[in-house]
Amino acid sequence: MLSSPYKFHKVEKEGYYSFVSKNDITYKCFFTQKAEDGSDLLGLKLKSPVIFFNFNRENKESAVVYDRRIGFTIADILNQFFKKNPNAIISYICDNGDYKAIKRQNHFEKWFSTHNKAPKKTLIKAEIHDVIYAGAIMLFEHPEKKKVENYFIKELKKFNETDKSGEINVFE
Amino acid sequence: MNEHKNIKAKKSNHKTMRAVIDALVTKKEIKSRVQNGERLKEVAKEKGFNVVLPL
Numbered sequence: 001m002l003s004s005p006y007k008f009h010k011v012e013k014e015g016y017y018s019f020v021s022k023n024d025i026t027y028k029c030f031f032t033q034k035a036e037d038g039s040d041l042l043g044l045k046l047k048s049p050v051i052f053f054n055f056n057r058e059n060k061e062s063a064v065v066y067d068r069r070i071g072f073t074i075a076d077i078l079n080q081f082f083k084k085n086p087n088a089i090i091s092y093i094c095d096n097g098d099y100k101a102i103k104r105q106n107h108f109e110k111w112f113s114t115h116n117k118a119p120k121k122t123l124i125k126a127e128i129h130d131v132i133y134a135g136a137i138m139l140f141e142h143p144e145k146k147k148v149e150n151y152f153i154k155e156l157k158k159f160n161e162t163d164k165s166g167e168i169n170v171f172e
Numbered sequence: 173m174n175e176h177k178n179i180k181a182k183k184s185n186h187k188t189m190r191a192v193i194d195a196l197v198t199k200k201e202i203k204s205r206v207q208n209g210e211r212l213k214e215v216a217k218e219k220g221f222n223v224v225l226p227l
Contacts, residue, residue, distance in 0.1 A: 010225060010227065012225060014211065014212055014213065015212050015213045015216075015223035015224075015225060016212060016223075017225075017227065030212060030223060031223070031224045031225070031226055032202075032216050032221040032222065032223055032224065033221065033222050033224050034220060034221060034222075035217070035220050035221060035222050036220060038222075042188050042191040042192055042195065043187045043188045043190075043191040044188075051224065051226065052195070052199075052221070054199065054202075054203070056203060056206075056207075058207075077227065080227050081226055081227060084226060084227060085226050088226070093192065093195055093196050093199055095196075095199065095200060095203070096196075097200060132192050132193075132196070134192060151188075152188075155187075155188035155189070159189060
């Protein structure tokens with residue numbers, strides 16, 4: 001049984017979930033969905049709802065100290081999400097404004113691998129080195145999983161015709 | 173190198189590439205505006221997104 005080391009709470013009025021780490025840093029997680037087409041995954045039309053997951057740290061001036069409980073908390077939020085929304089697909093894109101997107105992507109992958117139990121999920125990671133680090137997460141048995149994977153492979157193949165830096169990885 | 177690839181990605185005609193770049197730009201704008209004190213729900217709505225609370 002997975003538990004959340006940090007207790008998160010819903011800030012309904014503002015539309016996010018929040019928790020505070022032992023170093024007194026506030027983290028905000030929020031979910032968004034395209035208003036016009038809530039089943040669009042980066043150009044791919046799906047039957048399932050596509051939800052974008054965002055994770056921000058406040059207190060930017062605070063030093064970043066490794067804290068494994070943050071990963072536990074994010075994993076718990078996502079596991080609860082999939083228990084309540086088994087048909088949904090989570091999409092995320094790592095911010096690369098500070099050129100740390102690859103670190104974020106690696107953290108995300110590590111959290112995913114460590115906490116991929118109950119429910120079992122699939123992470124489809126798409127990267128264009130130094131530019132885009134993104135991914136989609138869904139339940140392992142999701143009926144549109146193959147469709148998403150094939151789409152990402154097809155689109156990256158087009159990009160790789162001129163630039164070989166695109167890569168797809170699937171973790172289960 | 174990074175700059176070169178960013179320009180290339182932005183100029184790309186690939187549908188997915190454009191969608192990813194657009195999503196990334198939107199994400200950064202929402203994050204920045206919220207950090208500057210604007211309300212998440214309002215900024216997201218303006219950018220064509222609904223904030224959902226699925227838990």
